[in-house]
Amino acid sequence: MTSTVLPSQGIEAGVDASRSGVWLALVDQVRSWRPDVVVLVARKMPRLAQALELDFGAPTLTDLAVAFADGAFAGARVAVVDDVVNVGSTFAAARASVVERGASEVALFAVGFRSFEDAMLSKDEVHCISPEQLGRGRTSSLSTD
Numbered sequence: 001m002t003s004t005v006l007p008s009q010g011i012e013a014g015v016d017a018s019r020s021g022v023w024l025a026l027v028d029q030v031r032s033w034r035p036d037v038v039v040l041v042a043r044k045m046p047r048l049a050q051a052l053e054l055d056f057g058a059p060t061l062t063d064l065a066v067a068f069a070d071g072a073f074a075g076a077r078v079a080v081v082d083d084v085v086n087v088g089s090t091f092a093a094a095r096a097s098v099v100e101r102g103a104s105e106v107a108l109f110a111v112g113f114r115s116f117e118d119a120m121l122s123k124d125e126v127h128c129i130s131p132e133q134l135g136r137g138r139t140s141s142l143s144t145d
Helices: 017-033 044-051 063-068 089-100 135-140
Strands: 002-006 011-015 037-040 060-062 077-081 105-110 126-128
Touching: 017 077, 017 105, 037 044, 037 063, 037 089, 060 063, 063 089, 077 089, 089 105
Parallel strands: 037 060, 037 077, 077 105, 105 126
Antiparallel strands: 002 011
């Protein structure tokens, strides 16, 4: 187990190397799509990317910064990345925001869906590492705590 300090929060997050495989698979999937820009959604995904030192191979920002980076999206291939799709509203909002700012292509990436029944996005709309429904018990094992 290694430890990484997250400066923006001033907290320590333990990173178990045995759990980092799923995150590296997510990074590989995003990189293979060759995005011009990567948008990390919500609060957790940017913290995970920072703690695990994930390199998506393209300029990366959070969905909260999209409104301040208009020029970055004009004609760009944008990968929107989250850890798990719960309902999909955060994904849908991020996708709409980058399309509104001129993105030419947008792809959504996540480890998986918590529940297919509750999601507003279909399995076909999100590139997932896990094709199975994750459910509550399986998503807790993705935590780096």
